[in-house]
Amino acid sequence: MKLGVIGGGAWGTALAQVAATGGRETLLWALEDEVVSSVNDRHENSAFLAGIPLSETILATSDLADLDSCDAWIVVTPAQHMRAVLERAPRGERPLVLCAKGIEERSGNLLHDVAHEVRPGCPIAVLSGPTFAHEVARGLPTAVTLACEDRALGEALRARINLVNFRTYCTDDVAGAEVGGAVKNVLAVACGVVEGKKLGQNARAALIARGFAEMVRFGLAMGGRRETLAGLSGLGDLVLTCNSTSSRNFSLGKAIGEGHAVADLLKDRRTVAEGAHTAPVLNRIAVERDIDMPIVGAVDELLGGEVQLDELLEKMLSRPPGDEED
Ligand SMILES: NC(=O)c1ccc[n+]([C@@H]2O[C@H](COP(=O)([O-])OP(=O)(O)OC[C@H]3O[C@@H](n4cnc5c(N)ncnc54)[C@H](O)[C@@H]3O)[C@@H](O)[C@H]2O)c1
Ligand SMILES: O=P(O)(O)OC[C@H](O)CO
Numbered sequence: 001m002k003l004g005v006i007g008g009g010a011w012g013t014a015l016a017q018v019a020a021t022g023g024r025e026t027l028l029w030a031l032e033d034e035v036v037s038s039v040n041d042r043h044e045n046s047a048f049l050a051g052i053p054l055s056e057t058i059l060a061t062s063d064l065a066d067l068d069s070c071d072a073w074i075v076v077t078p079a080q081h082m083r084a085v086l087e088r089a090p091r092g093e094r095p096l097v098l099c100a101k102g103i104e105e106r107s108g109n110l111l112h113d114v115a116h117e118v119r120p121g122c123p124i125a126v127l128s129g130p131t132f133a134h135e136v137a138r139g140l141p142t143a144v145t146l147a148c149e150d151r152a153l154g155e156a157l158r159a160r161i162n163l164v165n166f167r168t169y170c171t172d173d174v175a176g177a178e179v180g181g182a183v184k185n186v187l188a189v190a191c192g193v194v195e196g197k198k199l200g201q202n203a204r205a206a207l208i209a210r211g212f213a214e215m216v217r218f219g220l221a222m223g224g225r226r227e228t229l230a231g232l233s234g235l236g237d238l239v240l241t242c243n244s245t246s247s248r249n250f251s252l253g254k255a256i257g258e259g260h261a262v263a264d265l266l267k268d269r270r271t272v273a274e275g276a277h278t279a280p281v282l283n284r285i286a287v288e289r290d291i292d293m294p295i296v297g298a299v300d301e302l303l304g305g306e307v308q309l310d311e312l313l314e315k316m317l318s319r320p321p322g323d324e325e326d
Contacts, residue, residue, distance in 0.1 A: 001160055002027065004070030006085060008035040008060065009272070010133035011099060012076035013045040017137045018166050019074070020055035028060040029067055036060040048271070052137045064089045072157070074099060074127070075115070078272040079182075082111055086118045093121045097146075097157060101128060101181035102274045105281045110178045110222065123153050126174050127161075128181040128233035130240035132247075136166065143167040145233035147177035169232060176224025180234030183218060184241050185275035186282055187211035188249035189299050191242035193309070195250070196257020207295060208242050213326075214293040218282070221291050249275040253299075262303055279303050292326070294319065 001024060005016040008030025019026040030036050030045075038046045039060035043053060067073060068090035077085045079102025086096075096119060098111050107114065112124045129144035136142050146161075146168045148154030154170045162168040171177065190211065194204045212235055219229045228234060241247040245254065252273045255265050266276055283300035286293040298316055301307045307315075 001025075001071045002069060003160065004029065004067040004073045005076060006064075006067065006073055006089065007076035007078075007099075008032065008039070008045060008048065009076065009078070010045075010048045010137075011131070012074070013039070013049045013054065014131075014133035014137040015074050015076060015099065015127075015161075016058045017052075017054055018161060018163060020058045021139070022161060022163055024160060026055075026058050027066060027070055028058055029064060030060055030062060033062055036062045049133060049137055052134060054137070068092065070094070072097065072160070074161075076100065078277075079103065079111060079274055080105060080277050083114050083118055086115060093119075093123075095123045095125060095153060095157060097125045097127050097161075098178075099127045100274070101178075101185055102278045103182050103281045103285075105277055108281055108285050110175060110182070112174050112178060123150055124148070124174070125154060125157055126177045127168075128177045128237065130232060130236045132240070132244070134246070139165050141165045141167075143169060143232055143236075145169055145171060145177050145228070145231060147171045147174045147228070147233070149174055171228055171231075173225045173228040175222045176219055176228030177233040179219040179222050179224050180215060180229055180231075180237060182274070182278050183211075183215040183282065183296070184234070184238040185249045185273070186279045186296050186299050187215070187238060187275075188241040188247050189253035189256075189273075189275040189279070189303070190295050192247075192250040192253020192255075193257040193302070194253075196254035196259075197309070197313070198257075199313075204242065208238060211242075211295050212238060214291075214295055217291050218286060218293060221289055248273040252276065256302065256309065262305055266303075275299070276303055 016028040072095040074097045076099045079100040125148035279300040
């Protein structure tokens with residue numbers, strides 16, 4: 001099986017490395033010519049994953065038409081670009097493994113719904129979990145969720161990508177896996193703010209726990225299952241992302257907490273902090289569907305520049321605490 005990886009950012013590059021390490025013929029599509037030449041000539045992605053040697057068997061291209069030769073595609077563009085890239089990619093039915101973490105802003109749809117709409121007939125799987133690209137690319141032990149409604153296809157895909165150090169756990173709960181990855185990015189921004197503002201470890205733990213309650217409420221409303229949300233793609237990824245400056249979302253929040261202007265932090269970014277794109281749409285859906293998500297709402301307000309941080313913190317801390325199980 002030849003695998004096509006669509007997206008030459010840090011995560012697409014790391015997943016190409018996983019595929020190549022497993023002996024798969026691997027073609028990496030990247031938007032930037034400099035990424036293509038860096039991977040093909042120097043076996044490194046110096047733009048997005050500098051300093052990590054890549055398998056010499058990974059071939060890169062900037063021509064989407066070349067992906068026609070692949071049996072399955074691993075789709076790793078940022079969430080907001082996935083639709084446009086899949087629309088331009090060659091036709092034909094082949095499994096798509098979606099790896100971005102987000103919700104499409106304009107439609108409010110989870111990414112598997114977007115992919116079904118753009119590529120009807122292509123079987124869809126979702127790969128998510130606690131996975132910093134730089135660790136995966138170095139071959140450090142990692143475990144992920146692979147969600148596919150068609151269990152047999154999920155098993156077949158697992159056989160293609162599983163490695164000793166890239167443990168792949170299957171589920172048929174696609175919505176649950178996607179919601180975990182999308183919501184944790186927004187909560188990581190909040191935890192970064194707590195770090196930047198020096199509010200302490202207790203506050204961060206409280207945010208993780210109450211944020212998880214928000215993730216579960218939203219996930220259940222979207223048709224996901226509680227055990228998926230408590231698994232690798234939900235709680236697992238939440239814990240990773242809310243505790244490390246390796247996370248772009250956490251780092252964004254930390255800089256906001258330190259007093260940097262949101263607009264400056266978001267303009268001219270080369271790397272993606274998906275939480276900034278997910279917060280408005282997630283909050284919009286939560287309000288429309290009457291799902292209680294105060295932390296997500298606060299992050300949305302903060303990123304939208306609608307409120308000053310100190311004012312927001314005062315508002316959050318003076319909310320009357322409810323019952324824990326609510
Ligand atoms: N980096 C990680 O550790 C990691 C791990 C798991 C999941 N993810 C997810 O993978 C997705 C991709 O993130 P990343 O870290 O690989 O990206 P990145 O931040 O390393 O790089 C940015 C990417 O955006 C792409 N891009 C910019 N404009 C584009 C456009 N108009 N059309 C298509 N692509 C465009 C660039 O080509 C580049 O591939 C995100 O949804 C992210 O949440 C990342
Ligand atoms: O750098 P972040 O915040 O996009 O997080 C990367 C991965 O999603 C961690 O699992």
